[in-house]
Amino acid sequence: MIHNKETIPQRPAPKGTIGPVAWLRGNLFNGPINSLFTLLGLYVLYLLVVPTVQWAFIDADWVGDSREDCSRVGACWVFVNARFSQFMYGLYPSEEYWRANIVFAMFAAIIAWMVIPRLPFKRWMALFALLIFPIIAYVLLHGGYFDLPRVSTHRWGGLMLTLLLATVGMVGALPIGIVLALGRRSNMPIVKTFCVIFIEFWRGVPLITILFMASVMLPLFLPSELSVDRLVRALIGLTLFQSAYMAEVIRGGLQAIPKGQDEAAAALGMTYWKRMGLIVMPQALKMMIPGIVNTFISLFKDTTLVMIIGLFDLLGIVQAALSDSRWLGFSIEGYVFAAFVFWIFCFSMSRYSQYLERKLNTGHKR
Amino acid sequence: MFNKKHLALLASAGSLSLAGMATAQADTLEDTIERGAVQCGVSDGLPGFSAPDDDGNWQGLDVDVCRAVAAAVLGDSEAVNYISLNAVERFTALQSGEVDVLSRNTTWTTTRDTTLGLNFTGVNFYDGQGFMVSRDLGISSADELDGASICIQSGTTTELNLADYFRANDMEFNPIVFDTSEQTVGGYQAGRCDVLTSDTSQLAALRIQLDDPEASMILSDVISKEPLGPVVRQGDDLWFNIVKWSLFAMINAEEYGVTSENAEEMRDSDNPDVARLLGQDGNYGEGMNLEAEWAYNIISQVGNYAESFERNVGMDSPLEIERGVNALWNDGGFQYAPPIR
Numbered sequence: 001m002i003h004n005k006e007t008i009p010q011r012p013a014p015k016g017t018i019g020p021v022a023w024l025r026g027n028l029f030n031g032p033i034n035s036l037f038t039l040l041g042l043y044v045l046y047l048l049v050v051p052t053v054q055w056a057f058i059d060a061d062w063v064g065d066s067r068e069d070c071s072r073v074g075a076c077w078v079f080v081n082a083r084f085s086q087f088m089y090g091l092y093p094s095e096e097y098w099r100a101n102i103v104f105a106m107f108a109a110i111i112a113w114m115v116i117p118r119l120p121f122k123r124w125m126a127l128f129a130l131l132i133f134p135i136i137a138y139v140l141l142h143g144g145y146f147d148l149p150r151v152s153t154h155r156w157g158g159l160m161l162t163l164l165l166a167t168v169g170m171v172g173a174l175p176i177g178i179v180l181a182l183g184r185r186s187n188m189p190i191v192k193t194f195c196v197i198f199i200e201f202w203r204g205v206p207l208i209t210i211l212f213m214a215s216v217m218l219p220l221f222l223p224s225e226l227s228v229d230r231l232v233r234a235l236i237g238l239t240l241f242q243s244a245y246m247a248e249v250i251r252g253g254l255q256a257i258p259k260g261q262d263e264a265a266a267a268l269g270m271t272y273w274k275r276m277g278l279i280v281m282p283q284a285l286k287m288m289i290p291g292i293v294n295t296f297i298s299l300f301k302d303t304t305l306v307m308i309i310g311l312f313d314l315l316g317i318v319q320a321a322l323s324d325s326r327w328l329g330f331s332i333e334g335y336v337f338a339a340f341v342f343w344i345f346c347f348s349m350s351r352y353s354q355y356l357e358r359k360l361n362t363g364h365k366r
Numbered sequence: 367m368f369n370k371k372h373l374a375l376l377a378s379a380g381s382l383s384l385a386g387m388a389t390a391q392a393d394t395l396e397d398t399i400e401r402g403a404v405q406c407g408v409s410d411g412l413p414g415f416s417a418p419d420d421d422g423n424w425q426g427l428d429v430d431v432c433r434a435v436a437a438a439v440l441g442d443s444e445a446v447n448y449i450s451l452n453a454v455e456r457f458t459a460l461q462s463g464e465v466d467v468l469s470r471n472t473t474w475t476t477t478r479d480t481t482l483g484l485n486f487t488g489v490n491f492y493d494g495q496g497f498m499v500s501r502d503l504g505i506s507s508a509d510e511l512d513g514a515s516i517c518i519q520s521g522t523t524t525e526l527n528l529a530d531y532f533r534a535n536d537m538e539f540n541p542i543v544f545d546t547s548e549q550t551v552g553g554y555q556a557g558r559c560d561v562l563t564s565d566t567s568q569l570a571a572l573r574i575q576l577d578d579p580e581a582s583m584i585l586s587d588v589i590s591k592e593p594l595g596p597v598v599r600q601g602d603d604l605w606f607n608i609v610k611w612s613l614f615a616m617i618n619a620e621e622y623g624v625t626s627e628n629a630e631e632m633r634d635s636d637n638p639d640v641a642r643l644l645g646q647d648g649n650y651g652e653g654m655n656l657e658a659e660w661a662y663n664i665i666s667q668v669g670n671y672a673e674s675f676e677r678n679v680g681m682d683s684p685l686e687i688e689r690g691v692n693a694l695w696n697d698g699g700f701q702y703a704p705p706i707r
Contacts, residue, residue, distance in 0.1 A: 065420075067684075072577075082420050091422045091448075154449050216455045219462035230464075310410055310450040320418055320450070323411030324425075325684045329575035331548060 056336075067327060079330040080337045083321045087337070090157015090312050096149065099140045100160055106133060107163070115352065117359075130171065153231040157312035159341060161231075165238060165303040165313065170296050172239035177246025182276065184251055195247070202244035208305055210237045215309035234306050242299050249295055253288035254280065286360045293353035297346050314338055394466050394598075394605040395439065395655060403445045406432035407465035410450040413571035414679035414687070415471050415491075424448045430674040431469040431490055431596045433667070434612040438651075438660040443667035457482050460599055467609055468597040471567070478597075487610040489595040490671075491679075492691045492700050494588035495527050496566040498573060501583050503560060508587035515540040517559035519550050523590075528563055531589040551575055565592055570685040586690065608654050615661040617703035618643055619670035621694055626669040629662060642706050650706050661706070671701065 016022055028038040059074025062081070070076035080087070089100050110129045113119050141160075144150040156164070183195035202210075214233040222228070257280050265275040285292075307316040318334040321327060398404055408416040408428055416426040424432075424446075433443040451459050451470060460468045461483060471493075472478070474486045497516075499505050508531075518525055520543045532539045542559045544550040551572050554562040564572065569584050576582060596613065598606050619625070622640045624632050633644050641647035644665075645658035654660070668674065675692065676682045693699025 086418065086420070086422055091418055094422065152447065154447065212454075216458045219464060220458060222462075307410075308452060309455065310452055312410075312450065316410070317418075320411040323413050323571075324417040324419060325413040325571065325574075325679075326419070328413055328571055328684065 067330075070330075075333050075336070076330050077333060079321075079327050079333050083318075083327075086158060086321060087314060087317055087341075088158050089160050090317050091155045092151060092157070092160070093149075093155065096143075096151055099143070099148065099151075103137045103140050104160070106136070107167075153229050154311075156231065158317045159314050161306075161311060162300075162303050162314045165235065165306060166296075166300045168235050169238045169242050169299050169303070172235075173242035173246045173295075173299070174292070176239070176243035177250050178281075180243060180247035181250035181254060184247065185254060199244045199247050202241050203248070205241075207238070207241050207302055208308060210241050211305055211309050213237075230309060231311060234309060234311060238299070238303070238306075242295065245295050246292070249288055249291040250284070252291060253284035256287055257284050286357075289353050289357050289360070293349055297349055300345060300349070301342065314341060394602050395608065398439055398466060402440065403447045404432060404436045404439065405449060405464065405466045406435070406446050407449050407451045407456055407459050407468040407470055408432065409470045410452055412471055414567065414683060414685045416448075416450075416469075425678065427491060427674060427678040428469040428471060428594075428596075430616075430668050430678065431609075431613060432467060434616060434664045435467055435609055437663040437667045438608060438612045438615070438654075438656055441657070441659070441663050443663075457484065457597075460484060460597060463599075466598065466605065471594045472597055474593045474595050483600045484597050485600050485606050487596045487598055487606060488613045489593040489700075490613055491567065491594045493565050493567050493592035493594050494691075495524055495563060495590040495592070496569055496588050497585045498554070498562045498564075498569045498582050499560060499585060501581055505585070508585055508589065509535060509537075511539065511561060512537040513539070514561050515542055515559040517542050517544065517550050517553045517562045519544055519547055519564065524564055527590040547572065566690075567594075567679065567685075567687065570679070570687045574684055588691070604654060608656065611654065611706075612664060613671075614703035615643065615664050615706070616668070616671040616674065617694070617701050618706055619661070619665045620672040620701075621696070621703070624665055624670060625673055626666055629666040633662070639705070 012018070016025075029035045055074050057074075059071070060077055061070045061074065062077050063069065064078040065082055067076070067079075069078050085094065085097065089097055092100055110125065110133060113125050114122065114129070119125075139145050140148070141156065142151060142153070180195050180199055183191045184199065186192050186195070211234060214237040215230055218228070218233060261279055261283070262275055265279040270278070303313055304315040306313050307319070312320055315338050318338045322331050322334050406429075408424060408426070411417050412426070412428075414426055415428045416424055419425045429448070432446045432448065436445045437443040449459065449465050451465070451468070456468055456470050456472065457478075459465050468484075469490075471491070472486075473493075474489065478484060479486050497508055497511065505511065511532075516528065516539050518528060518541055525541070525543070528539070528541070540559075542553060544553050547564070547568070550562060550564075553559060554572075555576055562569070562572065566584065566588060573579050573582055573584065596609055598609050600606075618639075619629075622637065622643060624640060624643065629644065632640055633646055635641060635644075635646075638647060642650060644662045645651065645660070649658035651658050651660040657663075669677070675689065679685045679687045680689065689697075689699060691700050693701065695702040
């Protein structure tokens, strides 16, 4: 009998089961039907991608300053290039761009500070962002103080306005939404009724109607000395509308917390606000992240509706640029650019929410 | 614009009862001088009439009316706050005092002039519905369009005008309806119809979006009346006069051959009409509480009507709209301004 006392050395897996070829065979070409679909898919991809790349990059015109510099075979990025600062700042006077840039930079720094986990003093930063930053931003953007020339709000526009609308909407809607959600679950009949009516009213009316009422009807009811800036009107409308949706998202989260948690906290002698602030809300908010971010993303996209009340957000200023007779016929380039910018913002928000969910995960995830 | 006309009328009807109460501040001139800028309502983007250029300055035929008023009142054509308005909110903005002049390709109609508490101050562009056809068809007039398939935007008065015109002339047509103007051009481009109809000012803008603009032509026939002009609130006749005569000054300047370039030297002209226009012989701004130089300021800073027209929509612009009915009265058109005397 032969006893092999040596352990047989480990051998690599058979050639046919590893490497890209094996992966292809296992996933894309296992069987005639899958092979057929793979080839079909590749062909469709080829049909879509090649002309797009050809149009957007290979045949595209990048440099120049008028429509004559565009061959019109491919995309005319000259148009976006010539209008870029307008797409960013709207009709804000170009010699005052530095003011908007400072606000942009501070905004980006605050976001980065809040997002990067290692940085300290988050609480102070949040207080600064909520209380002091809006004042600085207003003074810088609007002017009229410290010898800064006034730039009235009808000249604000572009990405700046989109971000402003979205940020104010989000920051305003979350606390109002929490209060409304708690109110709706309250046992006090007047508070409860008020919250239900408020939520159902604002949810029952399309945003476009609210903006329209705020911009067209409201000025007729107000005395002419009391004219509220149209941007402020839009901001208030947007925030109230959004807070009604936010309230329902938060109520959904609150209902997912077992009643025992609240009762146990009450048994320890906690007051209502302590129970909510220390026990219920921290658990609930974590579960609401997908819903809240969903609402934020939809708000970010909804801001384009202010176009109908004559405010030039990013999409509005692109459309206004399209109606310049010197740049007629470049609508695809303009819309592609706007879509790309919106995608960047929405996609980053979505990625951040996924990261936040993983970070706060305490085993609820299934 | 025109596709929103019905909606606009609806909103106007809603605000009818409110129109009266909104004529609050009666001294627009004083407010404007105090503010240092004219509050002017313009379109949120209409090629050749109002659109921001690459540097963010508003340009266009309608914009030039705002600039003319600012030049007359404040001596500075740049002293304008442009407020972009869409078709629905334009009248409310004027009634509520958000803007003091509405210069937004607004068609002068009985309803608007008599029931909204507004006054039209004149016509700065005689528009009307026209046709664009391919040159290959060899058509030269609208009455050769019997049996044609026509691309048209849905829900506009354009659609009604077209049906009326063909019925009145006992002709047949095959309407191909699209939702937006871009789709309409797309349909025309793809050969789904022989003819595209819209207002002539729009047709020019649509034409340059075609792959080969030269292959299509705009027929000279016009089948509807769309006189576009600036609008002010009722109840402030002084302001009404200022806006009205700002436009008249531009038209008169063209008639007398005064341009932005020669305005300075024309001040020494012997022609009594020119001398009165430029404030060298009597003060004709007095009745409007303006300086004698009011018209000179308009012409030297904005230009006369011909300059404004050619620069924004005419041959010096990509739109290349011909003067046609917008020529002066002594040149075969409708543009006629009362004399300055």
